[in-house]
Amino acid sequence: MAEYAKTFGRLVNEFSKMPNIGLKTAEKMAYYVLDLPQDRCDELVALINGVRNEMHFCSVCGSMTDEDPCRICTSPIRRRDVLCVVKDARDVTALERIKCHDGLYHVLGGLISPIDGIRPSDIRIKELVDRVSKGEFKEVILALSPNAEGETTTLYIAKLLKPYGVRLSRIAHGIPAGGELEYADDVTLSGALANRREL
């Protein structure tokens, strides 16, 4: 990228490391930043810093939030007897977008993966069992990606929660095998949620 001025080239390079961003888009983004009015640019910088300073994990569900407990956990209009178990905060966002689940969430923060050395104790499974053991939930929906780690985690959790007598279900395999939940399109995702199977 010798054709760029130094700082500009470094910004393009930094943008191009972001997900879905190629060199051409990164270049357009850098020119966009250059053309921004000063107050809009200051706001962008403030938001980048703000997101990192203000966001933390919800002490109840483990999702990303700027309040504690998060807005979903404290919402008065959501069902408190259905719990949806997901891998991370991205999945909560994806499910909230389709507006098909009006219950609560439990974010595991990862999936069991012997290959990557992630054991059940490394993710928020204990917290999940604690929540379920209080007897408030009638149904627990396991909404994990249908890959090896997701399957392992689903079966592991199902086995642990069986004694508590809650209805256990999982999202349907409408999502292509090997795919990631957060990349699924809205129709596939809502179909998968509607066709959840009892375990």
Next chain:
Amino acid sequence: MAEYAKTFGRLVNEFSKMPNIGLKTAEKMAYYVLDLPQDRCDELVALINGVRNEMHFCSVCGSMTDEDPCRICTSPIRRRDVLCVVKDARDVTALERIKCHDGLYHVLGGLISPIDGIRPSDIRIKELVDRVSKGEFKEVILALSPNAEGETTTLYIAKLLKPYGVRLSRIAHGIPAGGELEYADDVTLSGALANRREL
């Protein structure tokens, strides 16, 4: 976007205003920012601020630069007898990427557009005539987009530079490489036919 925490949602919204960035990509970018190590995030913010503070117009060619005159204007290995006239700094970047022009540039900073109220005196045409009048250039290549504004500006500049006896040329307009003849618009197609080259 009620499903997002407030600051996070605003950052997603801010990213989604960037060129080529849809809502899903903006969301991935915001999560990427959230996951960045602190030093990398600080660097990103510093680059955004830096680009705006350090970048300015080259006093010779009018391109964006962090030095003055810019690297291209002061380069010892570039031909100093060929001048390429473009609309803005983005075009310099595009032409530098293909490495087919090793001469100098002149950035107009816009195109003549009576509809938008942009007159010849609003763009850097006077500076172009000044540079050409010194007699250093053998050829001036007009590399402006083939739309109404580009055509007007090309013809206007050609008329002004004629007396100086430089060779004037313009980039070819026609069907893009890999493009299908049947999908080309009428103006492009008739232009491509009119400007056919002898084989």
